Amino acid sequence: MRSIHRAAWPEALHDPSGQRGMSDRSGLEQSANRTTGRGLTMVIDKGLGRHSFTDLLETAGGYIDCIKFGFGTAPLYPTDILLSKIELAKRYNLTIMPGGTLLEAAIQQKVVPAFFNTVCRLGFNGIEVSDGTIEVSRTQRTELIREGVKQGLRVVTEYGKKLSGSLIDANSLALTVEEDLAEGAELVTVEARESGKGVGLFDERGDCSEDVLESITRMLGDCSRIMWETPLKQQQVLMLQTFGSDVNLGNIPPSDVLSLETLRRGLRSDTFHFGETVVPFLYMI
C-alpha cells in the first residue's frame, strides 16, 4: 500500500523526518517520528479560528496530510483569516481544500469556472469533487477532475451520498474509483459525513456493515488509493485492524489527530499489537 501513497502525495510523505508536515523539531525529536510513509490522515475543519488552527498544526501538523474546510465553511471566514489558514497549511506541506459540498453548490448555481478561479486565487492546493447532495453525471465528474488537474490542484474525489441510510454499492464504487483515478484524481474518499452515522458503511450507531466492507475490498482489491471517512474512533480502529496502519483515514476531527496516531502506531490498547517501539520517548530530552 505504501508506495502508492508516496506516488500520490510525494512531498507530504518524502519528508525524511518521517513527519508529514513542516517541523521545527530537533533531530532527536524527529527520530521519534516515522521513517517511512504511513497512511494519509485528512482532518475535517468545521471552522477553527486562526489560533486553534495554528495550535493544531504546531502540535499535530506532522501527523496530518490534508485538511478539508468542511462543507461550505470556506466562504464564511473573514478573508484575511481564510487566507492565513490556507497559507499556514501550505507551510506545513499539507493539502488544503474546500469541502465537496461547496463545489456542488457552485455546480448547482452554474458558477463552476468562477469557483475554480477563486479556489486558485485563494491559494487552495486541492479540491474535492463529490456528488453527495446533488446528481453529477459521469461526464461532468470527469470534466471537474480534469479541470482541477489542469489548474494544478490535487483532486480528491468522493464516492457516496449524504442522504441518511444511503448505502454503498461495491460495483459502482469500484467503477468510480477506476475512472476517477484514470482521469487524474489522487484519492477517492468514501463518504461517511462529519457524523459517521447512518451513511455509507455505517449504521445509526456508527457501526460498520462488515459484509459491505468485505465486498468492497474484494471488488477493489487494492485499497491504497481509497480514503475512508472515519470520524469515530470505533471506525478508525476497524479500518486499522482491517487494512493495517497505513490505511488512509479522513474526516478526522482536529482534536483526534494525535489519538489516531497512537492507534496507527500501536500506542493505544485497541491496536497495541502493532507494537511500535517507545524507545524514542526515552530520548526526548
Ligand SMILES: C=C(OP(=O)(O)O)C(=O)O
Ligand atoms: C464533510 C463532508 O462534506 P464536504 O465534503 O462537503 O465537506 C464530507 O463529504 O465528508
Ligand SMILES: O=S([O-])[O-]
Ligand atoms: O455534511 S456532512 O456532514 O458531510
